[in-house]
Amino acid sequence: MEYQNALEILNIEKRYKDFKLDNISFSLPKGCVMGLIGENGAGKSTLIKIITGLSRQSSGEVRLFGNNNISQEKARLGIVLDNNGLPLKFNAKILNSVYRRAYEQWNEEQFFDYLKRFDLPDNKPFCDLSRGMKMKFNIAAALSHNAQLLILDEATSGLDPIIRDEILDVFYDYISDGERSILISSHIVSDLEKICDYITFIHRGKLMLCDEKDAVKTRYGILRLSPNDIADIDRSAIVGIKSTQLSNTILVDKSRLPRGYKAEKASIEDIMLLMSHGNKYHM
Secondary structure, three states, X not given: OOOOEEEEEEEEEEEOOOOEEEEEEEEEEOOOEEEEEOOXXXXXXXXXXXHOOOOOOOEEEEEXXXXXXXXXXXXXXXXXXXXXXXXXXXXXXXXXXXXHHHOOOOOHHHHHHHHHHOOOOOOOOHHHOOHHHXXXXXXXXXXXXXXXXXXXXXXXXXXXXXXXXXXXXXXXXXXXXXXXXXXXXXXXXXXXXXXXXXXXXXXXXXXXXXXXXXXXXXXXEEEEEOOOHHHHOOHHHEEEEEEOOOOEEEEEEHHHOOOOOOOEEOOHHHHHHHHHHOOOOOX
């Protein structure tokens, strides 16, 4: 059956004693990359565990490739989680033999090609490797069994800028056929800004934003105003504000600005930080 969205999240809630993932809904179209952003504890990893079947939601539905039975589609996922999960006594050769039996479409040649590309040893136990090297092993494995959707939780953390840039190039190659997709969470928002088609922002368990990256950057801008001047701005234009006694840095919806005001460009990181501050200010 043909599908338009690689991933659909429908009214997902997850309730804990002191936290709630609150009615999250969004879709990731086939052939696209979505960046999942938010502060520590926002709910990103909780959501990823639900998507990958490692945790169960309190309510709502996940659909992978149009199917709400996650277990039937897990072979089509390439998963890289923040805790890496590699058996510490294994090395790449042992891992290859395990995955060769675990994945029907495991590509041994491709796996070892990635190891060479990432400059990784094939015979050294994982316990002797750095966190960044373990992460690269997981990425190599996730890319070597014909996965149709990569789910990446902080997959570029612990890597230096040169290696991160190389891995982003690998991700570009992965989605180049227009059939495969990526959901990637990262605190390195500049990486997401380079590669993502869509941005989804979760703050304290709530969905704050989900839209095409270019549309987000077109819609929002930054004003820097004194406390006296801010009163001239329509409150409906103010999306987020960070105030000091001397000035206000304001995230605005540019379409609602009064004539004569010109907003600065806002990066995705600017938008996340200012939106998380809220839009209240004191006259």
